[in-house]
Amino acid sequence: MVLDNKLGLTSSADLAREEERLTKSRAKELIETGQLFRFEVGTFKGLADIHRALFADIYDFAGKLRDVNIAKDNFQFAPRMFLASSLDYLDKLPHTTFDEIVDKYAEMNVAHPFREGNGRAMRIWLDCMLRIQLGHVVDWNSVDKEAYLMAMKRSPIATGELKYLLLNHLTDDLSQATFFKGVDASYYYEGYQLYKTEEL
Ligand SMILES: Nc1ncnc2c1ncn2[C@@H]1O[C@H](COP(=O)(O)OP(=O)(O)O)[C@@H](O)[C@H]1O
Numbered sequence: 013m014v015l016d017n018k019l020g021l022t023s024s025a026d027l028a029r030e031e032e033r034l035t036k037s038r039a040k041e042l043i044e045t046g047q048l049f050r051f052e053v054g055t056f057k058g059l060a061d062i063h064r065a066l067f068a069d070i071y072d073f074a075g076k077l078r079d080v081n082i083a084k085d086n087f088q089f090a091p092r093m094f095l096a097s098s099l100d101y102l103d104k105l106p107h108t109t110f111d112e113i114v115d116k117y118a119e120m121n122v123a124h125p126f127r128e129g130n131g132r133a134m135r136i137w138l139d140c141m142l143r144i145q146l147g148h149v150v151d152w153n154s155v156d157k158e159a160y161l162m163a164m165k166r167s168p169i170a171t172g173e174l175k176y177l178l179l180n181h182l183t184d185d186l187s188q189a190t191f192f193k194g195v196d197a198s199y200y201y202e203g204y205q206l207y208k209t210e211e212l
């Protein structure tokens with residue numbers, strides 16, 4: 013079973029490959045045209061703009077709130093019925109210091125507003141906050157994928173591990189090449205793993 017997609021693909025391998033190709037090329041465009049830097053920073057609207065830009069070719073739900081409840085590894089993300097109010101709350105959270113930015117990122121991960129593609133859209137959103145507030149981005153290529161996933165799984169309980177990990181992989185090289193590595197859509201791609209869902 014694969015997610016309904018605009019490409020009419022029914023094999024998970026084909027969908028994963030096309031997702032990777034298209035989102036990467038959209039991410040590149042976002043940076044090269046400078047469009048990314050005109051999106052709001054640190055708000056759900058800004059995140060939805062990123063998600064829409066990355067996934068518009070592939071999914072009707074690009075940039076839209078999910079309408080199902082989703083879980084991963086038995087962690088249930090924000091229940092659909094509380095999602096809109098939790099996003100309103102999130103918009104108001106500060107994102108000035110490194111700690112505030114990572115806390116906000118971890119809270120947004122708990123919200124998991126989209127049906128799919130939260131990780132990719134959110135890492136770009138995180139880099140935009142770090143870039144504008146601190147003049148740094150995460151050097152994603154130097155972050156160990158397993159350590160990152162462990163820290164993300166832990167982050168709804170405590171964000172210390174995630175902060176330690178990210179703090180040790182910040183770079184002040186904001187050149188397009190480095191920034192693009194940070195948004196490489198496939199780097200943290202988990203393969204095509206469907207969420208456990210519960211249709212509402
Ligand atoms: N058990 C978990 N608890 C909390 N967050 C998780 C868990 N598993 C994965 N994540 C986060 O969710 C992201 C994956 O979300 P997903 O919507 O599939 O995005 P993408 O399709 O872009 O990988 C991971 O990159 C990680 O940040």
Ligand SMILES: [Mg+2]
Nearest residue numbers: 128129202205
């Ligand atoms: Mg996914």
